Amino acid sequence: MPLPDPKPQARPHRPAKMTVYFDGSCPLCTVEIGHYARQPGAEGIDFVDVAAGDADLGPGLTREAAMRRFHVRRGDGRLVSGARGFVAIWQVLPRWRRAARLAALPGVTRLMEAAYRLFLPIRPALSRLAGALGARAATPRSGGRPGR
Numbered sequence: 792m793p794l795p796d797p798k799p800q801a802r803p804h805r806p807a808k809m810t811v812y813f814d815g816s817c818p819l820c821t822v823e824i825g826h827y828a829r830q831p832g833a834e835g836i837d838f839v840d841v842a843a844g845d846a847d848l849g850p851g852l853t854r855e856a857a858m859r860r861f862h863v864r865r866g867d868g869r870l871v872s873g874a875r876g877f878v879a880i881w882q883v884l885p886r887w888r889r890a891a892r893l894a895a896l897p898g899v900t901r902l903m904e905a906a907y908r909l910f911l912p913i914r915p916a917l918s919r920l921a922g923a924l925g926a927r928a929a930t931p932r933s934g935g936r937p938g939r
Contacts, residue, residue, distance in 0.1 A: 819921040831886065874906075
């Protein structure tokens, strides 16, 4: 009978994946998330289409909140939204790290958040325009307003 190894085998540490929650019924959002998903480094990110009725959102995030505003759950479980969510993605994607560094400058993320809040009310119209130009939603919306 072999004796157990007194030294446990070291397992490589794999950080938990980041999770990006997006409105898959929004053609504009789907195009943007598709861009991020094709980037080197995106294998470290799970992309969850919130418009799909069975989406697992984890603790602290409702479907309604996730449909209204962009959310990211960092690998440590912390939930961030809006501009901070985009910066979190940029920090993971090598081609976007320069943008993440710029966002880290004093006041930049605050300005980005202000711009994001101005964008939110016009997102439905921009999404319809993107759809008219050929962008397709990941999850077709049945009824209701597209791209909410």
